[in-house]
Amino acid sequence: MPPDETRTGGLPASILEFGEQLRDEGVKVGTSELLDAFAAIGEIDWRSQPRFREALAATLAKSQEDRRVFELVFDRFFFRAVELAAREHDLSETSGGAGAIGGDGELSEQEMEQLRIQIAGALSDGAEGAMRDLARLAIAAFARRQEGSGVIGVDVQRIRRALGLRTEPQPELPPEDPRSEGIPRDALRRFEALLRRELERAQAEKTGNLPASRPLGELDRALPSGPLADLAAVHRVVAQLRRRLATQGMQNRGHRRHAQVDVRRTMRASLQTGGVPVELRFRPRRPKRPEIFVLCDVSTSVTSASVFFLSVLHALHDTFRKMRSFVFIERISEVTDIFEDERDFKAVSERISTDAGVADISGYTDYGRVWSEFLEQVEDELHPRATVIVLGDARTNGRDPRADIFARVAAKAGRTFWLNPEPRLYWNYGDSVIAAYEQYCTAFECWTTPQLEEFVRALTRPVQSAGG
């Protein structure tokens, strides 16, 4: 909604309207936050734009992600307000002084060159305020020369190139040109960010929508896959999961009611207080930890997800009492040792792909054979407290799924989970036979971090609370 209706309400109404827009974009803004925002604005000089923005951000946007949305909405909202005011006062120039250099119509080549040098100068000095204005100018100038591509990233690079901004020195330029020594990388990045922001804003202005209705955080998107490029992301996810599980474990241990008094230690402690048992000592409650058998498909279609998943489980190793992992394509092969020797994710995946010897002839997954081999190897060890986890896409390549053997595995184990790295939408299409297995186990969709987290939570919770 444009802020037309709120013109009469002045600043308070504008802020309320702004809060409303934030809510529409999924930021949780409550009445108390708005009250805080008003209180904060009362304390500062709100005529200074960065302060006004920071004060609102500190009270309204309470996470980094919210902050990103906040920035976009803030720009869109108050930019429009300015536009509107300008129109009311019948000003002809539309945005930030674009007419100052070129007047109307084409910029001459000389003026372009002047703009280039000006921008390069501002970048070398690292003057933030000037950079912002110049970014607007640059966009305005280039909008007149050529049509935007519609893709913001492309436009940013196009403008940067046209301005001749590079980090490496350009000795062919005259020495008084700041570009001749190369632009500081840092400043260039900031300038690009500003360009991007301004372009995004222009786009938001044109379409009336935010570029993405709900910008996703880096980790929300999908599990790291592809050629192991996202190593750092993997470690982040693992570290986070571990932390979260740790606190969650505490929740379950928090119930003191069932704690057992340790008589021996209580008596011993009572000696300190003259034989009066003032402090009760409890038996430490050891959470029942599940025994876990993991079966991972490592055929090419799901490799990265599997290895990632295995490494997550092994990172959580101390949460489980015992853990054995197998990888399979056509046959299965135990890889528990590899994880115990190797701490490095990359080394693990390399060793799995070279040592495991799981591909036999065709290189296509053969679930039937996998089940029977698995049952053969671990049949004696499966018991009602054991958990079997299968990670795979359940694509049999047309072979017999042998759900009957899988049913026997599931019957022997206490719990059986299936993690499918494909979105639920694709299940049971083509050669995916997950429906055949799903009746014997709990199947999880698992291709984003929150989903994985949910699974790990499900995996750790019931057993702990059932413990006595």
Next chain:
Amino acid sequence: MSVGDPQSVEQLAEGLREVGYLPGESTALVAYLATRLGKPVLVEGPAGVGKTELAKALSRMLGRELVRLQCYEGLDEAKALYEWNYRKQLLRIQTEADDAGWQAVQDDIFGEEFLLARPLLRAIASEEPVVLLIDEIDKTDQEFEAMLLEVLSDFQISIPELGRVDARTQPVVLLTSNNSRELTEALKRRCLYLWLDYPEAEHELAIVRLHAPDLSDTVAARLVEIVGMVRELDLKKPPSIAESIDWARALLLLGADEIDGEVFRETMSVIVKHRTDMEVVAERVGLKLGAPADAA
């Protein structure tokens, strides 16, 4: 509000600078709002960007005592709020003459004398205004967070046997979090939010210069530039400001007047703390520095 409180954002920023903390624009603003509005501040950001340091600097600047509650898994009320001093109570009962009535004894042993004040109660009950730092709140469990709500919004603590303890003075409260767990909405609602990130190059340069004033300008600038480069790599633990400062001091001790490939390889371990990270950094940055053409 005591007399020493800053009256403007500039004054607060200046004050922080005087005690050796260089605040960014938003940091100063949010800290100022916190002192004015009496609201807790939730400070989030990567490890080592000065979250805890901010609290310390605020306490130095405002001339207030810093009460610190370090959170960890399993932290409970007894460690955070208060605890009854059982042993002392017991002694009291034993020394009491036998004919003292139950009521008298009870009134007696549940008095403030037998209360062991833990950080939160100390902060609330303090005669002088304090700065309360609740460090790494994300490491506690959600129940603890819920317990904090009363303290943070009303600055009071209810002790069943004693009644309510209200804050005599308004503490400045900072909560820090490494973002390893999502905090509850209820807690966030009561706080101002401040995201501290790695500073921009010039800001970081100023910080390094402040903490290692003897380091030559060129080395300091080079150092900040290299740290920036290292942060761009995909590392398990990117170097923080604390590590930049450590490195600056290390270079100072070694008397290095330039950071070349050699010096970098020798002192790299100050800023990079993982074996796998070291390999990546040595490969990417070390090579770049080792190149003879790179004299800038």
